[in-house]
Amino acid sequence: MTGAAARWRALVAVAAVVAVAAIDATPAAAEYGDVVINRRAERGGVRPVVFPHWFHRIRFRCKVCHSELGFRMRAGANDVLMADVIDGKFCGMCHNGQTAWGAEQCDLCHSGKPGTPPGIQGGNETRGPGRW
Numbered sequence: 001m002t003g004a005a006a007r008w009r010a011l012v013a014v015a016a017v018v019a020v021a022a023i024d025a026t027p028a029a030a031e032y033g034d035v036v037i038n039r040r041a042e043r044g045g046v047r048p049v050v051f052p053h054w055f056h057r058i059r060f061r062c063k064v065c066h067s068e069l070g071f072r073m074r075a076g077a078n079d080v081l082m083a084d085v086i087d088g089k090f091c092g093m094c095h096n097g098q099t100a101w102g103a104e105q106c107d108l109c110h111s112g113k114p115g116t117p118p119g120i121q122g123g124n125e126t127r128g129p130g131r132w
């Protein structure tokens with residue numbers, strides 16, 4: 001092998017390692033992503049809920065939601081009824097027309113593309129409705 005070819009091979013190998021590392025580093029974490037909540041929504045005849053986690057976590061402490069409001073820290077783990085939200089629980093603690101816009105704004109929460117399963121989507125790619 002010539003010196004140039006060897007150096008080229010080495011470069012390609014390094015590039016491949018870097019590419020793999022970049023893929024691994026993509027945060028599939030809810031902290032940075034958007035969480036689709038769809039245990040009940042579509043069965044109830046409305047679109048899946050898109051929860052922009054990043055948008056919220058830069059405004060509130062983790063414990064507001066994960067301890068005081070009782071949201072379990074696992075995508076898909078929470079059983080939320082719309083009646084609870086209207087009652088001021090879960091999202092409804094803030095989405096009450098005072099701290100934030102209220103429960104009558106169905107489309108702002110139920111904005112997911114039909115068929116999107118519960119779980120984390122992307123990495124902080126949307127501030128809110130529309131993408132997933």
Ligand code: HEC
Nearest residue numbers: 037038039040041044080081082091095103104105106109
């Ligand atoms: C602040 C966010 C938010 C708003 C606004 C909102 N929802 Fe929901 N809704 C949720 C969440 C979260 C769930 C739980 C989804 C799941 O687990 O699949 C839910 C679930 C539902 C469900 C299925 C569960 C059940 O209890 O029947 C229906 C139907 C529903 N919403 C209708 C509506 C309608 C109609 C409106 C407007 C009048 C609305 N929602 C506004 C967040 C919201």
Ligand code: HEC
Nearest residue numbers: 030031035056057060061062065071073074075076077078
């Ligand atoms: C405004 C409310 C809110 C705040 C603030 C918040 N979260 Fe969350 N978090 C949620 C909701 C809602 C879910 C999705 C639950 C579901 O799908 O049922 C979630 C999901 C998660 C998950 C699950 C990830 C997975 O892979 O399943 C983790 C981890 C998490 N949050 C960590 C944090 C941390 C760390 C902070 C603070 C830096 C934080 N959250 C702040 C509401 C919040």
Ligand code: HEC
Nearest residue numbers: 049050051060090091093094099100101108109127128129
């Ligand atoms: C601790 C308070 C709090 C909780 C709990 C909370 N939100 Fe919010 N949310 C806010 C505030 C404040 C805003 C900004 C409102 C504004 O801009 O007027 C907001 C904005 C949003 C937006 C729009 C983001 C944008 O780009 O403007 C969506 C969508 C949303 N919330 C969905 C939800 C859903 C779904 C839940 C429950 C899973 C939830 N929120 C729970 C406080 C909260």
